[in-house]
Amino acid sequence: MPTDELVRSAGEVGRCDHTWVTVDDLADELQIPKSTIYGWKCRGLGPTWTRVGKHLRARRVHVDAWLDSLNADNSEAAAEATATASSEHVTHTA
Template sequence: MTVDDLAEELQIPKSTIYGWKYRGIGPAWIRVGKHLRARRVHVDAWLDSLNTGNSEAVAEATATASSEHLTQTA
């Protein structure tokens, strides 16, 4: 799965995903040459972890996405 694929699936900007990666949030990423890829199983596991009461990760991800969205729309 590419960054574009995940951004489209989650309906969020790619910059949010890159920001999460920089901060160590989100699924595990694999670098293939200059390209980033995530395995579907890692994406699903990460999404499941958000639903299992890991409120700190959810709050941080939500705040980041909101602030990045506000920056882009300003």
Template sequence: MERLWTVEDVAEYLGVPINTLYDWRTRQYGPPGKRVGKYLRYRAADVIAWFDSLDTDAA
């Protein structure tokens, strides 16, 4: 079974502050995450797929 990523893991992978992930979540943007009790967790494959889907033409 694959280990779920924490908010810290995702922030490090994307190179953004943790607060940015929470802000994106309130705006329904960013990689999909799920609450596990009071914790937010992400599947690595979902984060990578979300990143790969971003517009590559953006400057």
């Protein structure tokens, strides 16, 4: 992962404000095996990856957007489950 110093020096040549994440970086951040990330990539899941030579990189902004979408999906699923559970527990009185 490039350091702030490298990003700043690249900015001198041409503005470069992209931070790149490696598979190792993401695996460490999420505390999961790299093989899980490679599996997601093969199934079209996870952030958008870019091949740089033989290396895979993802833009930090794409990783964050993907993680945010997971959080939103989980929130929607929880809300649906709660609504379903409450509608099933309707008590009928005579």
